[in-house]
Amino acid sequence: MENVVEFTNVTKRFKDFTVKNIDLQVKQGFVTGFIGANGAGKSTSIKMMMNLLRPDVGEIKLFGLDYKKHEKAIKERIGFVYDGNVFFEGLNMKDIKRIVAPAYKHWDDKVFYQYIEKFELPLNKAIKTFSKGMQMKASLAIALSHHAELIIMDEPTAGLDPIFRRELLDLLQELMVDGNRTIFFSTHITTDLDRIADYIAFMQSGELVFNQSIHDVAENYAIVKGRLDLLDRDTEKAFIHVHRATTGFEALTDNTKAVSNIFGDSVAIDHASLEDIMYHLKGGIHHV
Numbered sequence: 451m452e453n454v455v456e457f458t459n460v461t462k463r464f465k466d467f468t469v470k471n472i473d474l475q476v477k478q479g480f481v482t483g484f485i486g487a488n489g490a491g492k493s494t495s496i497k498m499m500m501n502l503l504r505p506d507v508g509e510i511k512l513f514g515l516d517y518k519k520h521e522k523a524i525k526e527r528i529g530f531v532y533d534g535n536v537f538f539e540g541l542n543m544k545d546i547k548r549i550v551a552p553a554y555k556h557w558d559d560k561v562f563y564q565y566i567e568k569f570e571l572p573l574n575k576a577i578k579t580f581s582k583g584m585q586m587k588a589s590l591a592i593a594l595s596h597h598a599e600l601i602i603m604d605e606p607t608a609g610l611d612p613i614f615r616r617e618l619l620d621l622l623q624e625l626m627v628d629g630n631r632t633i634f635f636s637t638h639i640t641t642d643l644d645r646i647a648d649y650i651a652f653m654q655s656g657e658l659v660f661n662q663s664i665h666d667v668a669e670n671y672a673i674v675k676g677r678l679d680l681l682d683r684d685t686e687k688a689f690i691h692v693h694r695a696t697t698g699f700e701a702l703t704d705n706t707k708a709v710s711n712i713f714g715d716s717v718a719i720d721h722a723s724l725e726d727i728m729y730h731l732k733g734g735i736h737h738v
């Protein structure tokens with residue numbers, strides 16, 4: 451399986467924050483959801499992926515190519531969508547097309563106008579008058595009009611109403627049908643990922659905790675609930691993190707076999723949602 455993005459040992463240091471030793475592979479032909487708490491380092495990583503920021507250490511390759519030598523060739527093949535207005539606000543969609551289209555070898559006017567129609571975007575109205583959803587659609591229409599193989603999106607669904615969010619996810623799914631396209635996007639809305647993601651990459655405090663298929667994530671983690679008196683120093687070793695409440699404990703495990711051996715039927719073992727996993731891993735993966 452080919453990787454369209456490869457981070458090898460990537461580190462970026464800011465004054466108060468470091469993205470550390472990231473080894474990340476984004477697989478061609480799949481949707482990867484990029485999750486993590488506020489300030490975990492997702493946008494910083496995406497900016498490095500787009501060469502808007504340079505790593506201090508490590509290597510980043512897209513389509514097997516290096517930005518130092520192949521920036522233009524790489525950017526031709528990427529559609530970048532991010533939360534916020536990318537364009538000069540006084541411009542309309544026609545102006546933007548005039549400016550952006552010549553920059554891409556594979557720009558396709560027909561596709562552009564198809565998306566303008568599909569998204570019901572006005573061509574002659576200033577972008578500054580667009581709602582958040584319309585701005586997102588505008589950004590997406592541009593990204594899709596040059597036949598990008600890799601779509602990178604920083605929180606594309608943030609602030610969108612549930613109906614447009616659903617439509618956007620359906621559209622992303624349609625885009626994946628040809629099999630060659632790859633989508634990488636960050637989000638806080640983990641239920642969106644249950645809908646469309648094949649892989650989940652999870653950042654925590656500047657580190658990549660895992661990058662696994664959504665199937666493996668579901669297999670590897672489970673939530674365990676039981677009475678507080680079942681917990682002691684030894685039994686807790688089966689857990690990554692334990693939350694105690696007066697009514698009992700809830701814990702995350704990556705070893706359901708051990709949990710079954712230790713606790714038998716005295717605990718309930720349930721599917722762990724991505725939110726459960728994010729909550730319990732907020733201190734990182736160390737066994738209790």
Ligand SMILES: Nc1ncnc2c1ncn2[C@@H]1O[C@H](COP(=O)(O)OP(=O)(O)OP(=O)(O)O)[C@@H](O)[C@H]1O
Nearest residue numbers: 464465466467486487488489490491492493494495
């Ligand atoms: N240019 C910069 N200079 C200094 N610190 C920065 C810079 N850019 C980001 N940071 C810091 O890096 C940390 C990670 O920020 P980043 O935007 O990558 O997180 P994020 O995971 O995308 O968060 P959110 O989900 O809130 O968007 C934050 O503490 C932020 O203050």
